[in-house]
Amino acid sequence: MLIRGGRVIDPATKTDAVMDLLITDGRIAERRPPEKGRGGAPAGARVLDAAGLWVCPGLVDMHVHLREPGQEHKETIESGTRAAAAGGFTSIACMPNTDPWNDSLSVTEYIVAEARRKGVVNVHPIGSVSKGGRGEELAEIGDMVHSGTVAVSDDGRPVGNSYLLRMALEYTKIFGIPVIDHCEDRTLSATGVMHEGYVSTVLGLEGIPAASEEIAVARDLAVAAMTKGRLHLAHLSTRGSLEKVRRAKEDGVVVTCEATPHHLVLTDQAVADADYDPNTKMNPPLRGEDDRQALLEGLRDGTIDAIASDHAPHHADEKLVEFDDAPFGVIGLETTVPLIMDRCVRAGVLTPARFVELLSLGPARILGIKKGTLEVGADADVTVIDPGLVRKVDVSQFQSKSRNCPFHGFSLSGWPVATVVGGRVVHELQPAATR
């Protein structure tokens, strides 16, 4: 396969130039100056004309909920990986809050095998820190790493016990994998449903204060400093959290963190504007404008290492209820790229290279997977983006089984148009759809 004449953006090799990319046997075989005509393509090879398009190393979403096994009415490995492909992601890491919880070799092996059977992109399971995610004792992490786990996390449940977090950060040194924590002091967030601030006061909804996240961030950083383990903080949402991470990095603590597109684009005002639409309810909640600005600064200055969708599918019936009663979470695989392209790249917050770092190289490095680059010999995972394509988000067209998305109807510029995994095109936007 030949991807011809695209702008190859590969920060791992400090490349940003128009070139042809030749793929053979599922790997990047050659990168060379662009040629005219069909010349240079091996006989019978498919040619993908990428003139005017960005050719990026396949994007990596390190925070996805695939819901399988156990909650197949929300999403399956098949539908979730199709959504990933449609959204330009070639590799995704899936969280362990399945049913049964992914705390064992057998569940990890099931996910890996099912992904091989039905998945269209690479799936990397994240195992549980503790048995059953109960936060009491360590799960058999060694077993899970042996069968493909790339990180551990108790996911939506924070590692509530500092001793267990210490054990996890120390024990994972054997395998060199990160511990991913959801930072939340549940005694403070209690039964809150949205960010605590002026909007929650006006709407009469119970608040989740920023401090509930920041307390947990501060504790996690202290434990990480003590253990020198590899800590990754999921979906940070407040200015205070980022300031703590920035300082810890300056002090040499081994920590990385991620931000989600919804926290980068929306604020708590969205809950009011949408008249209590539960598709604006997630945890951590949409924060204030000052927090959002702090996240954008964090993207620019490198405090944030990855953008991750926290794709959290819920069935329409589960979200068609009162705000208080709706589950937390929104889907994101199919809107992350256009949102970040439109609101961050086009808006001048991110350079193209930084975009690729945050969505490909950064998360690949955190997870320790050999992805995130287009150097010769690398897996031929490629995402082709049309930076000028303007489309409207239409949830009815999603590959995901779920529709819980607060961005329906948003007109965005910059969409993935082709997704290549191991040299095989797994998604291509039909020209009709680009009109």
Add this chain to the structure above:
Amino acid sequence: MSATIEGGRLQTAGRKAAAGGTRAAARRPAPARRTEETGPARVQAPAAEPRAETPLVSLKHRHLLGMQGLSSEEIEVILDTARSFAEVSTRTVKKVPTLRGKTVVNFFMEPSTRTRSSFEIAEKRLSADTLNFSLSQSSVVKGESLLDTARNLEAMAPDMIVIRHKASGAPHFLARHCRSNIINAGDGWHEHPTQALLDAFTIRGKKGRLKGLRVAIIGDLMHSRVLRSNIFLLKTMGADVVVCGPPTLTPVELERLGVQVTFRIDEAVEGADVIMMLRIQRERQKGGAFPTTREYYNLFGLTVERARRAKPDVIILHPGPMNRGVEIDSAVADGPYSVILEQVTNGVAVRMAVLYLLAGGTPGGLAD
């Protein structure tokens, strides 16, 4: 504006109402305002094109979801209309045919005595057909969702749904999914617009105005929908509002709504024209917001001595149900300045006005 009811037909001083209506329309917020302002438009879509025969007074919106976003003109129209309906309740035959043939569903998913009976009496005095639907009798206890329950109610083609619900935003949810006019009869901690309207009607009846009055609102500020609706209404009408409660029961950034916040009751009561007490639910003590109801009373209870700091002609309101000896001394609740029972009486007139105005008052329904 003067308004009277003759033979069930509402007559208003036409010129003024029409002028008011035009002003209100001119001030209708542009859609863009919703993003720059911090609050949502509490009221949904604007009313359908008014028919030629629509009475001179009417609201701009199909639903009454909250006081936020209502203009002073609209509030005045409701209060003026309520004054004419108050007279109906003093007649021997307390009934006008205004809403004959209209069906109103009272959908109460939370316990309520006052508000529900008040709405029901208002509907009956307007000759509407009413259906009461409460939590214990509904399929919600069998696990039916709010949406399915609402859709089933809708299938019976009611004209209006009056909803009381424990979840903030539940009326907005119905407004999104139903064709009927929705009236919020209290949603979670959010709003209770007809309570604020009846409070304003009561205050205006006693003081002749709302503008420039000093109103002290005291109690559990966090969980009070009565507080939020009253703040929106009173600020729109130009009153000065001071609110007072324990910091543990005061929502963040409340002062951004243009009210003074204090934790000392004496300061709040000082020079007040109106004192409005809010109910303290005893469960809040278990939630840790204050140590004992005894200490709450010592710090925030309205006693005769404290009430003396207010203006000599102060009036004292309470939305009910009262906890005597927790937030209010019986001597105050039953004393000469208390207008607590008048509030209940006025509630019927105000709700009649709201029902009438939202129904759009088709002439066929108004004829005797």
